[in-house]
Amino acid sequence: MSFVNSSYFNETTKAAPLAAFRIFFGFMMLISIIRFWSYGWIDKLYIQPRFFFSYYGFEFVKPLGSFTYIIFAICGLAALAVALGFKYRLAIITFFLSFTYIELMDKTTYLNHYYFISLLSFLMIFLPAHAYFSIDAKHNQNLSYQYIPKWNIDSIKVLLIIVYFYAGLAKLNSDWLLHAMPLRIWLPSNYDLPLLGDFLQKTWVIYLFSWSGAIYDLTIPFLLLYKRTRIVAFVLVVIFHVLTRVLFPIGMFPYIMIVSALIFFDASVHEKILERIARLFKVSRKVFDNGKQLVWNPQIKKLTLSFLIFFFLVQVILPFRHIVYPGELFWTEEGYRFSWRVMLMEKAGYASFQVVDGVTGNKQTVDNSEFLTVFQEKQMATQPDFILEYAHFLKDTFETRGFSDVHVFIDSFVALNGRRSKRYIDPTVDLIKQSESFKHKNWILPFNDEIKGI
Amino acid sequence: MRHFLLIIFIGIISWSCTDSDDPVDASDGFDRQAMLINWADNIIIPAYDAYNLSLAELSNSTNSFTENPSLETLTSLRSNWEVAYTSWQTVSMFEIGKAEELTLRDFTNVYPTNTGNIDNAISSGSYNLTLPSTRSQQGFPAINYLIHGLGTDQEIVDLYTSSESHKTYLNDLVNRLATLTGEVLADWQGDYRQTFVDRDGSDASSSVNKLINDFMFYYEKALRAGKVGIPAGIFSNTSLPDRIESLHQPELSKSLLQVALTSAENFFNGVHFDDNDQGMSLSEYLDFVNAISEGETLSRLINQQFESAQSAINGLDGNLMLQVETDNTSMLKAYDELQKNVVLMKVDMFQALNIKVDFVDADGD
Structure with a gap:
């Protein structure tokens, strides 16, 4: 591990960018929690439903009834403490754990950007984001540093580069580039936007959006990285994300990405931002300019760096895991999540389950609305791991209703990116005989079409 | 801010891409x-x-x-x-x-x-x-x-x-x-x-989105399940003939179902209530977004399926209770035909028209 002593890992830089990032991040997260709460989504998504879909291996993570509100409260308070730099390590660890717990409660709500937040907050646990312009640093001189190692800040850039670049790679497929799908379905329905609405009906505009979206994702991190293109790149970031906010229901994500992109700027920009904040709250920024330089304990530095390099290696490899599965990725979704495949599919499905009593031969079709919300049913119908978990839930439920030797069969259809709906799951397979694993689910019927791409 | 950015963006794309209009799609939208x-x-x-x-x-x-x-x-x-x-x-x-x-x-x-x-x-x-x-x-x-x-x-x-x-x-x-x-x-x-x-508009609270969702809910729950599926025992251990509509005047049950289905079909095709003229409709909207699959337009497939369901229902006894008690297979067949249109409408049509089912954040995966 001699690389740890290489000159790059000994370079230092001002701590201001990381401090500004911490403040923005904490603030954005606080807003996100408040927004989520105010829409009544805690109740709607985590308290009302009778059943929750678990991630494989995380079946023990479930909503806690009314106590779910407390998890959100803890998460929001932790976000606030992160922004303030108050008991930072405790705050960011609490934030990471509570946020990730929330995301693991029901995979129905899986979003790539929630995963991004979990990863980012995890990374931030290791970074001295409270060294500058924080309550911690103000109260404890031993924590206060004007300069920190350059790699501390660069690690956040690496994560952003991975997110953008992989999102771009995922767009290099025939549906996206050659058929302008699914934008061909999504964009025209924004016909009521002023000015833009009419343009979105035109084929060339839709192709333009598809292609420029792919090029944007692939190039933007590098344009941000180089000083000469940085300003233009940031303007593009703002335009791109505001457009996505206008066109799609993606909540806070665009703002989070815009603010995150600021990390690429020089420390002077962040010092100005912090100065503004300092004036707004009538506090002094100058007290943090102590000229001190944070030098990591060599042992801890070595351990942390090794761990973070492993962490990033996993991030680089994980999105390619679909290669080991047969069949079309978009169809089977085996290896689809946690891979920055954002906005690539319009998938709609219908799944009707039949529960059979093996002893009496009684058959009964399940009314999904008895157990699932509309949103859960929609997500379930197009994703095999949801279907399997739900089938096993139905078995348990019908056993309590007096069924014995329960078999569960499914009648299901899925339409993907404008293709005609096709039967999705083998209707002759008893889903109870199947169990969840990382192995290929051979009861998914073939796609019988090809989406070329990475 | 939102509109200002839109204007800038439109400026850029109009400047960079003039005269490349695709004649097939040079419409003003539906x-x-x-x-x-x-x-x-x-x-x-x-x-x-x-x-x-x-x-x-x-x-x-x-x-x-x-x-x-x-x-x-x-x-x-x-x-x-x-x-x-x-x-x-x-x-x-x-x-x-x-x-x-x-x-x-x-x-x-x-x-x-x-x-x-x-x-x-x-x-x-x-x-x-x-x-x-x-x-x-x-x-x-x-x-x-x-x-x-x-x-x-x-x-x-x-x-x-x-x-x-x-x-x-x-x-x-x-x-x-x-x-x-x-x-x-x-x-x-x-x-x-x-x-x-x-x-x-096009958001979840727009009239088109809401009414199509309401229509679909009605078709699935009240029509398909309520009038046919539940009495036929689809959702229970055994058939439930006494769950038909119009239980105390069972001779009316089939004709109520027929009128309901015809009304749903007419709504899909925009047929006027008072005469048989046709106006703007979901069917036309589907044709506009050009939802073609397997060489057939989706609107035609849905209409064919309405017809199949009609004819399966026409073959039933006027008294659906009697039908369930004597020959439930035909009742189940009618259910299957109604069911096929749930798939065509709720999966294919919803996708083609980009109908949103619920308001939550989503990034399309």
């Missing part, structure tokens, strides 16, 4: 508002109007019967009840606006009706029909019980001759239907029509 206008003016309002008139007739004949109970007035009441119940099938799917607020369908047509509660309410004389808990003791199924289910024709006439409380309850039920429907129709004839037509 006029959703024209479709909403067709729905409101030519389908929904005329249908409610007709339904409201049929309730007025029902009200008259109920008065005649309760003032002067006889076999003759009973027959007239029953026939007006049939007309009104049939007319209801043409509006039930439009549970939007005031109808949604009042939960019109639940107060009008919950079956099986709770005869025990009805008997109690009549004997005690204390009941409040505006309570959600009384949904299963009012509406057409409850009236059905009161005019068909209390004995032979003569026994019914005799009962109403002697029992004031029966008269009161029957009148209250009919009045309640008339009041609710009057409110809904007045709202459509008042401000709501404009509100409905103006909400021509």
Whole structure:
């Protein structure tokens, strides 16, 4: 591990960018929690439903009834403490754990950007984001540093580069580039936007959006990285994300990405931002300019760096895991999540389950609305791991209703990116005989079409 | 800010991409508002109007019967009840606006009706029909019980001759239907029509999105499951013949189903309520977004499926209870045909028209 002593890992830089990032991040997260709460989504998504879909291996993570509100409260308070730099390590660890717990409660709500937040907050646990312009640093001189190692800040850039670049790679497929799908379905329905609405009906505009979206994702991190293109790149970031906010229901994500992109700027920009904040709250920024330089304990530095390099290696490899599965990725979704495949599919499905009593031969079709919300049913119908978990839930439920030797069969259809709906799951397979694993689910019927791409 | 950025963006793309217009797609977009206008003016309002008139007739004949109970007035009441119940099938799917607020369908047509509660309410004389808990003791199924289910024709006439409380309850039920429907129709004839037509956007609360979701819910739950699937035993261990619509006058059950299905099909095709002209419709909208699959347009596939379902239902006995008891296989077949259109509409049509089912954040994966 001699690389740890290489000159790059000994370079230092001002701590201001990381401090500004911490403040923005904490603030954005606080807003996100408040927004989520105010829409009544805690109740709607985590308290009302009778059943929750678990991630494989995380079946023990479930909503806690009314106590779910407390998890959100803890998460929001932790976000606030992160922004303030108050008991930072405790705050960011609490934030990471509570946020990730929330995301693991029901995979129905899986979003790539929630995963991004979990990863980012995890990374931030290791970074001295409270060294500058924080309550911690103000109260404890031993924590206060004007300069920190350059790699501390660069690690956040690496994560952003991975997110953008992989999102771009995922767009290099025939549906996206050659058929302008699914934008061909999504964009025209924004016909009521002023000015833009009419343009979105035109084929060339839709192709333009598809292609420029792919090029944007692939190039933007590098344009941000180089000083000469940085300003233009940031303007593009703002335009791109505001457009996505206008066109799609993606909540806070665009703002989070815009603010995150600021990390690429020089420390002077962040010092100005912090100065503004300092004036707004009538506090002094100058007290943090102590000229001190944070030098990591060599042992801890070595351990942390090794761990973070492993962490990033996993991030680089994980999105390619679909290669080991047969069949079309978009169809089977085996290896689809946690891979920055954002906005690539319009998938709609219908799944009707039949529960059979093996002893009496009684058959009964399940009314999904008895157990699932509309949103859960929609997500379930197009994703095999949801279907399997739900089938096993139905078995348990019908056993309590007096069924014995329960078999569960499914009648299901899925339409993907404008293709005609096709039967999705083998209707002759008893889903109870199947169990969840990382192995290929051979009861998914073939796609019988090809989406070329990475 | 939002609009300012849009203008900049449009500036950029218009500058960089002039004259590359694809002639095939050089349209001005589908006029959703024209479709909403067709729905409101030519389908929904005329249908409610007709339904409201049929309730007025029902009200008259109920008065005649309760003032002067006889076999003759009973027959007239029953026939007006049939007309009104049939007319209801043409509006039930439009549970939007005031109808949604009042939960019109639940107060009008919950079956099986709770005869025990009805008997109690009549004997005690204390009941409040505006309570959600009384949904299963009012509406057409409850009236059905009161005019068909209390004995032979003569026994019914005799009962109403002697029992004031029966008269009161029957009148209250009919009045309640008339009041609710009057409110809904007045709202459509008042401000709501404009509100409905103006909400021509594309978000989850837009009229098109909402009404298609309501329509789909109706088709799936009330029509497919309620009228056919549940009696046929799709959702239970055994068939449940006594769960048919119009239990106390089972000869009517098939024709109610037929009218309901035809109304759903007509709505899909934008067929005017009063004549057979066609206006802007979902079918046309699908053709516009060019939803072609397997060489057939989606609108044609859906229409073919409506026809298959119609013919499967035409082959059933007029009395669906009898049908379930004697030959449930044909009933199951009808269900299957209805079911196929759930897939075509809820999966293919929803995707083609980008209908959103619920408002939550999503990034499309």
